[in-house]
Amino acid sequence: MIKARNVSLVYRDGTVALQNINLDLHHGGLFYVIGPSGSGKTSLMKLLMGMEFPATGFLEVMGQPMKKRETAKIRKLRRDIGPVFQEFKLIPGRTAIENVILGLRFLDIPLNKAKESAINALVRVGLEHKAFTLVDKLSYGEAQRVAIARAVARKPALILADEPTGNLDHDNAVKIFKLLESFKDKNTTVIITTHATHLIDECRAATFIHVRKGEISIERGGEQI
Amino acid sequence: MKNLGYFLREAGKIIRYNSVSNIFTLLGTGLILFLLGLVVAVWGVSSQLVGMLQQEAEISAYFDNPLADPQDIINNIQLIDGVWNVRYVGAEEARTRMENILGDESYILDLFEKNPFEPYLEIRIHLDQIDSVLQTIANIKGIDYVRDNREVLEQIKGITRALEILGYLVIAAVSITTLVIISHMIRQGIYQNRDQIKTLRLLGAPDRFIGFPFVLVGFLLTFGGGLLAAVLITLLINRGYGQLGGTLPFIPLPSRDRLLFGLVTLLLSGSAALGILGSVFGLSSINKENQG
Secondary structure (H helix, E strand, O other): OOEEEEEEEEEOOOOOOEEEEEEEEOOEEEEEEEEOOOOOOHHHHHHHOOOOOOEEEEEEEEEEEEEHHEEEEEEEHHHHHEEEOOOOOOOOOOEEEHHHHHOOOOOOOOHHHHHHHHHHHHHHHHOOHHHOHHHHOHHHHHHHHHHHHHHHHOOEEEEEEEEEOOOOOHHHHOOOOOOOOOOOOOEEEEEEEOHHHOOOOOOOEEEEEEEEEOOEEEOOEEOOO | OHHHHHHHHHHHHHHHHHHHHHHHHHHHHHHHHHHHHHHHHHHHHHHHHHHHHHOOOOEEEEEOOOOOHHHHHHHHHHOOOOOEEEEEHHHHHHHHHHHHHHHHHHHHHOOOOOOOOEEEEEEEEHHHHHHHHHHHHHHOOOOEEOOOOHHHHHHHHHHHHHHHHHHHHHHHHHHHHHHHHHHHHHHHHHHHHHHHHHHHHHHHOHHHHHHHHHHHHHHHHHHHHHHHHHHHHHHHHHHHHHHHHHHHHOOOOOOOOHHHHHHHHHHHHHHHHHHHHHHHHHHHHHHHHHHO
């Protein structure tokens, strides 16, 4: 699913965001990328989304090498990824269902199937009653659930959620984590970044990727790997 | 096709988002295209006039021996490429023509004991072949002298060329201006929608899906301008054509319906093509503005 070998990320201003990352994540499962603010969690997600490219080393996501010259292929790869962002990135002035369908319109799916998938996704996140509400009128928690519905409606192989609870209160944050965790199965890998580790203490079934000062370590079931 | 409704709604939203600017774009494009229509109309009328003048372009050939039978010479000249009519003008006809020209002064011709005019050939030619025709006629046996009216003919040719160049310049200027306006509007639209475009890219949307609503906007604005120009030019020609024909009766006007049909077709098809082209130019900035 994801293979990284000695990957480093250096921004244009010379900031080293990640260094010598090595990862082997297989299909299915739940992964939390945790660490304090500014540790490199979002940089890792940007690499996985193809928004940034490794300065050194080799990174492959679902068999696709993440290289700058392969942007067209990376764009296609994103159709198999369900992204969830801290700031939701919903399209204002559209309803919840329009936002969910928008993520499906350019896939090879007939429009009626796309509508069906969008409704099912909204039902799954518990927002079917707000399907025709403008996203501008939704609360933060509801908006994030619409963003999750948009991500999962396309049945992606990989869900990447970058600080999905950053703008939410405690109760809503816990609900969002539980919701995202529920999409994990043998065909879907869920990777969530967060600095709110106190909200995920009970999630023992997850693998934790600790990021500190651009370096990572992996822990599963309380053991260091 | 499954997304046509979505593309149209998006185009509508992009237009509404910056409605004042887009209304001015539509009006500006309409007026520019109206000017283009006017120039093309004037070009059409002058082309007809020049064409008529070109058909009137004629040279005169005089005989070595005015009393000889001219038929062989006429036959030879008619075979020359670039000659479309040869007419024999006898001495008496030449005198009558001069009497008509002189009018009240024609009594002066009575002072001559004998008719002072010689028969000659009046030859109508295609202007663009004047040099080769003159040379060939001058070399025909039995022809003494060719009067070519070259200066007048060259002036007619010059006017034709100048009008053509002017027409092409105006078409080029209007096309470039429209392309610049539309591509600028599209760039503005892309800038205003940059967050949405970025999100679509992150979701994996192809550039053609992201860009198509903007192409539609360019098409709709320019085609709207074309429609406006077509309405204005139709009103103008319908009102002004009769007056022009009455005031300047010597100007040969082409058929009004034919002229209008040509102009409306040109304005609508031209505006549609310019709108699509302008949008595509504007869209080229999408890659620079929203990479990721």
